[in-house]
Amino acid sequence: MTGTFVGMPAFPTAARDALADSQLRGNLARATGTIRAKRAAAVAEVPEWEALRAAGAAIKDDVLLHLEDYLVQLEASLTASGATVHWARDAAEACAIVAAVAKAHDADEVVKVKSMATQEIGLNEALAEAGIAAWETDLAELIVQLGDDLPSHILVPAIHRNRAEVREIFQRAMGTAGRPAPDGLTDEPAELAAAAREHLREKFLRAKVAVSGANFAVADSGTLVVVESEGNGRMCLTLPEVLVSVVGIEKVVPTWADLDVFLQLLPRSSTGERMNPYTSTWTGVTPGDGPQEVHVVLLDNGRTRALADQVGRQALRCIRCSACLNVCPVYSRTGGHAYGSVYPGPIGAILNPLLRGVGVDDQVDSLPYASSLCGACYDVCPVAIDIPSVLVELRSQVVDAHRGGLPGGEAAAMSAASWVFGRARRLAAAERVSGLTGRLATRLARRLPGPASAWTDARDLPTPPRESFRAWWRRTGGGGDA
Template sequence: MTLQTTSPIFLGMPSFQKAAKDALRNTQQRRNLAHATSTIRAKRAAVVGEVDRWEELRVAGADAKDEVLHHLPHYLEQLEANLVANGATVHWARDADEANRIVLDLVRATGSDEVVKVKSMATQEIELNERLEEAGIHAWETDLAELIVQLGHDRPSHILVPAIHRNRAEIREIFRREMGGVGRPAPDDLTDEPARLAEAARAHLREKFLRARVAISGANFAIADTGTLVVVESEGNGRMCLTLPETLISVVGVEKVLPTFADLGTFLQLLPRSSTGERMNPYTSMWTGVREGDGPQDVHVVLLDNGRSHVLADDLGRQALRCIRCSACLNVCPVYERAGGHAYGSVYPGPIGAVLNPQLRGTGSDVDKSLPYASSLCGACFEACPVRIDIPSLLVHLRTQVVDEASGRSPEALSMKAAAWMFADHRRLEAAQRGATLGSRLLGDRTVRSLPGLGAWTQARDVPSPPPETFRQWWARTHGYDVEEAP
């Protein structure tokens, strides 16, 4: 099993703790995120509440994904056969480099020096745009949020809405400053009304859509028994890319497969309601290879591993591959809401990123070692997940992996071992408690405001002083046993 190599963009990312500390100081971003996530939480709750059989759908979604994950070679071969039978060409990529090389060669073969892109997590993960630009090929992101990130020379901070950390006023500034440099400029009288901003994006991108000869997409689902690819979107930029160019290249993670077309009856209920909080997203496109006289006639699918086989090898961790990239876990996560997406050091932020990145990339780097701890284990993510990924349990599982890989000599490990020794025998615990309550008598009954070694706690929290009597001392006094001396 081969891990992903850390990409140049996220190389040397600090730990989550450090990055989050900086992000917390960005009050504008915190306000933007709090506003956006509370909006989407309410919408999701309303449309999920409309579906009486939601729990059954979640179970069906998890079962469909597990069926595929347990037999991935079978379903991939079936998908490939159906794609080929319908006129598509299938490529396989072991890692990001190989996928980028395949796409670059395909684009070069068309003679085009530009591509239009449908929002795709897989191509972000492999940093395809950067590779294309290096080779002199312009990659135009056409999803509004991706456009905002690209024009703002920024990094994505959310799976569904990569520019969630930007508010309308910031977006207006980016459009006015940057659009003219790469195409049709924003109108002089552009306001920060969302409708006007969307209109500016429409005008800016239309000339690119109409002249584009090559499009690059991902896929939300790839249906094994028919060879159908599915893209779920809102704006119509996806339809533009999937319909107008002559060549379409789709980069699809191997875990995106669903067994049958009928499974869409489940997933097209789960995804939109979990993702944008709509009964259905405005547009969903489905295509099966090449359709004569309709849409691209040169259709390629690149099936991507890039660390996924490593995730699959862990029989508990593999459930993270059920993920359909809906973002519900991000939107309900109190840690994400405050730390923002950049602190996760990956295109996959939030709770799912905290379990996916350390599995895709391993736990060697500072950020990947820290991600399993970037959670209070409150469980809101598991509750919201449409495919029932038990993220809290996976986080704990990965914490164990981080600890097992460490030397065992850290101050934390030593104090954990000491505590474990104490808890291994109630007499040791009782002896330690006597020490603690003795301390409390010396301190008197005052609340402790600072204590050496407790800096992380006391920076904004009082420390309760130990009680004059532990519970077991009270029990011995009132219900009857003597507290023995420790051995």
């Protein structure tokens, strides 16, 4: 039902199309501007914010460096509390486990809590192939699913849609999936939310199987945590008889007590609230309350590849708050689709190459370059992921992966620059030549041909001076009229 990202063009091409869409630019600018201000206010309220960030990063680092121990502990805690633990090496294995659980209960549909892990593995498409309908119940996911669209934001997958578009999608598609939109539906967000409530309620009330992810999985207690706003999560986690949670292996936190860090960091960073409306925690099966059959699928799907990357490993601290998307000057102009993944924005620009590896797919290889390295993402990251440094590291891996064979234009240019910058006298000679040709070129044309056109199509070039600084210093001995 929902499309996939496979075969997306590389970032610069996809970005060009997105930038040309003025409706999209407007929707994004408004939405990211709003959430940025809310986050800033919510964070400013907490004097110990930096201490929280440091603790969040340190706890996650401890988890990553001792992941085997914590996973084994989590498995034992979950099992002891009545949950069934499964392990999935990759997307296909995870999807097959979920499908098998649903089939075992003769379910031809499941209700879903919004979950990045299940999007990442393409669960809905896999379940559809197995004859099982997966109903997204988060409002934004519902908009994406009904619109046969792709998610473009981690927290608000339909951020690229404005209210008028949402109304049109609901009117057109709700009837094909169940209860149709009410007559006379306007584009007021409150009315649109009410329409989603009516549409989904019958699905919640009849569903036998629910699928979720988890924001955190506590190793010492076997507790899973889902943080949400709408109550669709509570519906899925409470009403069905069977619950399957797909959890990335990096979602572990060591102890219950550690949640006091993340339950402060996440809501303030994510929606800019002191606390999100609903947080549910459950530990295996509770007799007489909620699902009586609980499954947990521990998912690798590239996470161990990322773990092996000494610099990139820190990306696995990510708690999927999306603050980095909202502040990113690139994301807030291109939107999420240009990144070609369910993980867009700055975190996506590092997470996708880390999970999937570089040197295989040009689209993935283009992502580390989709940044001006302005550093706004690092500043807001609640677990202090140094995204710019990881981007730079991944660029070097992309370059390394493409070594061998004839060097391309860029590699040749960088080698030449390296040679020139290796000795000042070579640089001085180069400056004499480039100053001369540069003056000539800028005098002849404002728009240059070839690769230089990427600059001059929209920007004038400065006219090079008659004399470099170095030549002036040499000529005057640094003296004279500085």
